[in-house]
Amino acid sequence: MxxxxxxxxxxxxxxYIYVSEADRMALFSGFGFGHFLEAVDMPENLLLLKHPYEEASFNMHTHLDFATSEEYSQLKRARSNRRSEFCWVDFRSEKQLNSLTAQEQAELLYLGHKKEPVKSPFFTTLQNEYVYLAGEEKEWTKIYFRRMExxxxxxxxxxxxxxxxxxxxxxxxxxxxxxxxxxxxxxxxxxxxxxxxxxxxxxxxxxxxxxxxxxxxxxxxxxxxxxxxxxxxxxxxxxxxxxxxxxxxxxxxxxx
Known part of the structure; x- marks a missing residue:
């Protein structure tokens, strides 16, 4: 003392960090996407559920945008410069996106809208490591970890x-x-x-x-x-x- x-x-x-071990989730405040980029080995691609990035690619199967690793610095700038919700899950190839079932797509839309999963935040088709959910005000960031370590x-x-x-x-x-x-x-x-x-x-x-x-x-x-x-x-x-x-x-x- x-x-x-x-x-x-x-x-x-x-x-600030609050952790729910049962949900494999950590809620942060004082931590943003730029910090995340510097702190982890980033996945290859991000499926953007809510975002401010105007140059994102478009997936015809899901009608959702996505960004590749080459675009992460631009994505960071877009997040810093505009007020917007920012939600994504990672994936390895667009083939995975094209294999998403209607149920999985519905759960992804719910995840981006409600900032919580219907069932699990980890999708069999995508094999995602993370789910990143942040509000417009940037006061909090909720991250789900497939592996809590x-x-x-x-x-x-x-x-x-x-x-x-x-x-x-x-x-x-x-x-x-x-x-x-x-x-x-x-x-x-x-x-x-x-x-x-x-x-x-x-x-x-x-x-x-x-x-x-x-x-x-x-x-x-x-x-x-x-x-x-x-x-x-x-x-x-x-x-x-x-x-x-x-x-x-x-x-x-x-x-x-």
Whole structure:
């Protein structure tokens, strides 16, 4: 527990996560498509259920748009520049799209409209790894994982990217490549899965303020109904005691 309440400027990044293990789903706030692109090995193609990308290809069988991996940077820009719902599932080849049954197509349309599956979010024909569902306001992103172990890797990669970008420009951390801060171990987040089932806020402390360490603070905050109010009251939230912390000690060159 901190000796005195922390201020919001003590942190440079926050991420809210609520996990439903039974549904193989994680609800994020403070996490967008650009973050997703940087944090995972992206699938080959995305079937776009709701989207702002005007240059998408059109599949005649489903009457739905899709985008290939070569277009992901344009898709990211379109998502950033326009207010729009953004929902997709991944697939490997257009042959899979052309094999979708009427029932599967109906379930996909429901998924994009209601932001929840009729039955399973994973389709036999598509063999999709993810379902990505985001609202127009960008306050939340719901992601279904075929394999939940990918959640830990996603979070670890996300914060590793932020830490490296942040510390690269600071004199204290400016080192040769061999001294590059190592990746956050995904096992750290596997341990937090139970806490995530209650809703957690992960907060990355400003390295300039923590000096010899890099610290990711964990607070159990519960399931949030209104994300806009949650972020408005962030100052009050971060005064709550920590549930845990993940620390990189530069002298020992390791995470703990």
């Amino acid at each position: 901190e000796k005195k309440p922390l201020k919001t400027d003590f942190y440079i990044q926050h991420l 990918k959640l830990g890797a996603l979070i670890a990669n996300h914060f590793t990217q932020i830490i490296r970008k942040e510390t690269n420009g600071q004199h204290f951390f400016r080192r040769r490549m061999r001294d590059l801060i190592p990746e956050l171990p995904k096992e750290q987040f596997h341990k937090l899965r139970m806490d995530m089932g209650e809703g957690v806020l992960l907060s990355l402390a400003d390295p300039e303020k923590t000096k010899n360490t890099i610290e990711l603070h964990v607070r159990t905050v519960g399931e949030i109904d209104f994300m806009d109010e949650f972020w408005e009251d962030l100052g009050e939230t971060i005064r709550k005691p920590l549930s845990g912390r993940i620390v990189y000690d530069r002298k020992q060159k390791g995470w703990k």
